[in-house]
Amino acid sequence: MSILYFLIPLALVILGxxxxxxxxxxxxxxxxxxxxxxxxxxxxxxxxxxxxx
Amino acid sequence: MSNASACFHCALPVIxxxxxxxxxxxxxxxxxxxxxxxxxxxxxSGMSRYYDLRDAPEPGVGKPEESAGEWEVFNRxxxxxxxATVDGKRAESIVYVGGMYCAxxxxxxxxxxxxxxxxxxxxxxxxxxxLRLNFDRKTIGLGDVxxxxxxxxxxxxxxxxxxxxxxELLEQRTALKRLLVASLGMMQAMxxxxxxxAGEFQGISADMERFLRLVSFFVTTPVVFYSARPFFSGxxxxxxxxxxxxxxPVAIAIGGAYAASVWxxxxxxxxxxxxxxxxxxxFLTVGRFLxxxxxxxxxxxxVALSSILPNTVxxxxxxxxxxxxxxxxxxGDRVRIRAGEPIPADGRLVDGTSSVDEALLSGESQxxxxxxGDRLLAGSINLDRxxxxxxxxxxxxxxxxxxxxxxxxxxxxxxxxVRVADRVASYIVVAILVVATFVAIGWSIVAPERAFExxxxxLVVTCPCALALATPAAFAAAGSRxxxxxxxxTNGDAVEAISRATxxxxxxxxxxxxxxxxxVETRPLNDDYxxxxxxxxxxxxESASTHPLARAFxxxxxxxxxxxxxxxxxxxxxxxxxxxxxxxGRAGFVANNAAVDADDERLNVFLGDGESLYAVFIxxxxxxxxxxxxxxxxxxxxxxxxxxxxxxxxxxxRIAQELGVHSYAWECSPQEKLERLAALQDDGxxxxxxxxxxxxxxxxxxxxxxxxxxxxxxxxxxxxxxIMLGEQLMPVVTAVRVARKTLTIVRQNLxxxxxxxxxxxxxxxxxxxxxxLAAIGMSFSSLIxxxxxxxxxxxxxxxxxxxx
Numbered sequence: 001m002s003i004l005y006f007l008i009p010l011a012l013v014i015l016g017x018x019x020x021x022x023x024x025x026x027x028x029x030x031x032x033x034x035x036x037x038x039x040x041x042x043x044x045x046x047x048x049x050x051x052x053x
Numbered sequence: 054m055s056n057a058s059a060c061f062h063c064a065l066p067v068i069x070x071x072x073x074x075x076x077x078x079x080x081x082x083x084x085x086x087x088x089x090x091x092x093x094x095x096x097x098s099g100m101s102r103y104y105d106l107r108d109a110p111e112p113g114v115g116k117p118e119e120s121a122g123e124w125e126v127f128n129r130x131x132x133x134x135x136x137a138t139v140d141g142k143r144a145e146s147i148v149y150v151g152g153m154y155c156a157x158x159x160x161x162x163x164x165x166x167x168x169x170x171x172x173x174x175x176x177x178x179x180x181x182x183x184l185r186l187n188f189d190r191k192t193i194g195l196g197d198v199x200x201x202x203x204x205x206x207x208x209x210x211x212x213x214x215x216x217x218x219x220x221e222l223l224e225q226r227t228a229l230k231r232l233l234v235a236s237l238g239m240m241q242a243m244x245x246x247x248x249x250x251a252g253e254f255q256g257i258s259a260d261m262e263r264f265l266r267l268v269s270f271f272v273t274t275p276v277v278f279y280s281a282r283p284f285f286s287g288x289x290x291x292x293x294x295x296x297x298x299x300x301x302p303v304a305i306a307i308g309g310a311y312a313a314s315v316w317x318x319x320x321x322x323x324x325x326x327x328x329x330x331x332x333x334x335x336f337l338t339v340g341r342f343l344x345x346x347x348x349x350x351x352x353x354x355x356v357a358l359s360s361i362l363p364n365t366v367x368x369x370x371x372x373x374x375x376x377x378x379x380x381x382x383x384x385g386d387r388v389r390i391r392a393g394e395p396i397p398a399d400g401r402l403v404d405g406t407s408s409v410d411e412a413l414l415s416g417e418s419q420x421x422x423x424x425x426g427d428r429l430l431a432g433s434i435n436l437d438r439x440x441x442x443x444x445x446x447x448x449x450x451x452x453x454x455x456x457x458x459x460x461x462x463x464x465x466x467x468x469x470x471v472r473v474a475d476r477v478a479s480y481i482v483v484a485i486l487v488v489a490t491f492v493a494i495g496w497s498i499v500a501p502e503r504a505f506e507x508x509x510x511x512l513v514v515t516c517p518c519a520l521a522l523a524t525p526a527a528f529a530a531a532g533s534r535x536x537x538x539x540x541x542x543t544n545g546d547a548v549e550a551i552s553r554a555t556x557x558x559x560x561x562x563x564x565x566x567x568x569x570x571x572x573v574e575t576r577p578l579n580d581d582y583x584x585x586x587x588x589x590x591x592x593x594x595e596s597a598s599t600h601p602l603a604r605a606f607x608x609x610x611x612x613x614x615x616x617x618x619x620x621x622x623x624x625x626x627x628x629x630x631x632x633x634x635x636x637x638g639r640a641g642f643v644a645n646n647a648a649v650d651a652d653d654e655r656l657n658v659f660l661g662d663g664e665s666l667y668a669v670f671i672x673x674x675x676x677x678x679x680x681x682x683x684x685x686x687x688x689x690x691x692x693x694x695x696x697x698x699x700x701x702x703x704x705x706x707r708i709a710q711e712l713g714v715h716s717y718a719w720e721c722s723p724q725e726k727l728e729r730l731a732a733l734q735d736d737g738x739x740x741x742x743x744x745x746x747x748x749x750x751x752x753x754x755x756x757x758x759x760x761x762x763x764x765x766x767x768x769x770x771x772x773x774x775x776i777m778l779g780e781q782l783m784p785v786v787t788a789v790r791v792a793r794k795t796l797t798i799v800r801q802n803l804x805x806x807x808x809x810x811x812x813x814x815x816x817x818x819x820x821x822x823x824x825x826l827a828a829i830g831m832s833f834s835s836l837i838x839x840x841x842x843x844x845x846x847x848x849x850x851x852x853x854x855x856x857x
């Protein structure tokens with residue numbers, strides 16, 4: 001069981017990294033809009049501008 | 054009018070089928086050349102899917118405005134200093150986009166702008182209506198981007214860099230971080246708690262137990278000191294204000310359980326409660342987060358002060374003139390204002406004569422003549438000709454700024470209903486603290502080793518969170534639901550009053566009617582010309598005028614062209630059509646020998662050649678296209694309808710009969726309106742007043758609840774409890790439905806919260822509820838209340854269709 005003395009702190013370090021990454025993402029505005037991304041996923045980008053209006 | 058089809062682009066009624074747009078192979082009818090141009094632009098950019106994705110459009114939103122050339126000035130280099138942060142050739146600007154109403158709009162804007170050469174990145178936040186724009190300033194100018202937005206039918210407004218960080222955005226960011234820390238901390242703490250519980254049954258080495266407790270301590274500490282900070286600061290604020298809120302028992306429970314667990318961790322105490330602490334904080338944070346989102350949605354900035362004022366002004370510096378951003382004006386500046394432009398600041402007219410439309414500020418629909426020395430107010434419109442003004446007061450200190458600040462403040466006051474619930478909750482908090490003290494004393498005599506645990510459970514399980522949340526959560530959800538339906542609630546008490554309403558009183562002009570004249574009859578007074586010819590001449594002359602009455606002639610197409618058009622302030626317009634000089638306006642102005650009934654003069658517009666009269670156009674206000682439906686729907690909901698108007702008998706009678714209103718009164722002064730209202734209230738009726746003029750302001754305040762259209766005088770908006778955006782009346786009906794539903798939900802919530810607390814308290818006192826179960830029970834009772842309230846925001850899309 002002594003492996004836990006190594007693995008749990010390691011897990012906590014990774015957790016700290018995840019929290020840091022999330023804070024950075026929030027700070028850079030990636031979570032400012034919580035509504036549009038849910039819609040954007042269903043949009044195709046394949047509609048092209050009309051050739052001859 | 055209700056049988057007319059709706060414009061494919063902006064949803065206003067289509068008068069005739071002159072304009073169509075071919076979208077995906079179907080010819081769709083649109084109402085005007087502007088909408089046709091926008092719809093074609095959207096189609097030709099390959100973005101027709103916008104029409105599939107957007108929410109049901111609010112009529113009139115997205116209709117383009119003609120403002121060519123206005124954006125040109127933003128291409129200049131010195132504008133970048135004011136409206137962008139420049140880094141090499143890369144520039145970043147924040148633009149407020151007025152006229153957005155759903156997520157599809159942000160998609161349309163982002164995709165259209167990203168396709169422009171030179172635009173590096175465009176991101177729109179539909180909550181704050183802000184566009185963050187990164188562009189290459191050598192390739193494209195800011196003005197070109199703004200012009201594209203204007204072409205799409207939006208109303209862009211570049212913001213100065215310092216005013217860009219929206220407070221609600223910062224609040225949301227912090228709340229998200231707190232939520233994430235709480236959720237990750239809770240998951241970790243639970244995982245280690247499972248190991249500890251398992252250890253208790255299967256045996257665990259003392260070292261491992263101490264290690265696991267230490268790890269739990271590490272993961273819970275950020276949850277307590279970061280995520281739970283708002284609860285501690287709220288508790289301290291409550292104690293300072295001698296008004297303990299529900300934050301106090303929460304803070305005591307969190308702090309106490311955490312402190313006891315820390316002590317157990319370092320001095321080998323009997324148990325730790327880190328998992329309960331983390332879970333408790335997490336659920337509370339989720340509740341707060343949902344409530345915050347609902348609150349933010351109800352803030353609509355489309356009636357923001359700055360959207361009324363011009364973006365740029367022409368400043369006169371000695372002999373030279375320069376176009377400068379309006380927010381750079383200072384007192385003492387001299388400004389040139391062209392005809393048709395809004396006045397940017399409070400000040401005095403120094404050169405020229407003109408008339409201005411102050412309807413927005415005073416509700417006065419007639420233009421007011423102004424000559425040098427007269428006072429000009431920001432937000433009014435210069436109608437007739439170019440003037441120069443001296444600026445005295447700018448920005449938020451102007452009359453307009455003061456009025457909108459007042460209405461802003463009204464929006465943040467808490468409804469009485471909520472205040473009562475808060476006060477009740479604070480008594481309960483004190484009661485809980487007393488009960489908890491007795492429980493602690495009692496159990497430390499009977500079974501000292503369990504005293505702490507049971508006291509903790511009592512504190513947590515009886516927390517009146519559900520009770521305190523029951524009303525505000527429902528009101529916040531109702532507010533967000535109503536704002537989706539284009540109704541802004543400025544006073545929370547109104548929802549309760551509207552739900553009890555038995556009678557609705559309407560004002561006529563601008564409320565039941567559009568407040569915009571149209572021609573009901575053309576009477577030719579000369580045999581040489583037909584009615585059509587005379588109408589065409591009048592339309593040609595009026596097309597060059599900015600006078601409000603000229604709008605009546607807007608819908609008439611004419612091939613005639615008027616030359617040398619000249620406005621005589623307060624009298625009328627003159628112009629040369631087909632080689633002949635015509636005058637249009639008051640009878641005395643258009644013909645020397647006119648003999649007319651003075652009573653009629655207000656409504657009638659005369660056409661003459663200076664000598665004799667040729668025609669009289671009888672103008673009247675047309676009812677809103679959904680006025681009849683609205684009144685029928687209100688009667689069906691069991692509400693009485695009364696029409697009170699300051700207008701003349703004939704006009705009021707005609708509208709009342711047309712709309713099916715049986716109770717009406719004409720030529721009412723504000724005092725009379727108030728008396729009639731009081732008479733209704735004396736009969737036990739709960740009255741909702743719908744009105745828009747400045748003279749309605751006292752009546753609006755006198756009613757139990759009041760609704761004003763957004764275009765109304767600001768003073769009327771300030772006294773109104775609910776502001777109705779858009780061109781429709783149907784939202785009045787929706788408001789009643791949503792308000793009734795809200796009160797039902799409040800009652801359910803209160804019932805549930807009281808039932809829960811009454812059941813849970815004896816169980817906890819008896820020691821039957823361990824702390825972790827108490828945390829779950831309390832959190833779930835709050836979550837149920839919040840989720841029940843959120844049902845309001847989903848109250849069926851049929852409701853929306855009915856309103857649209």
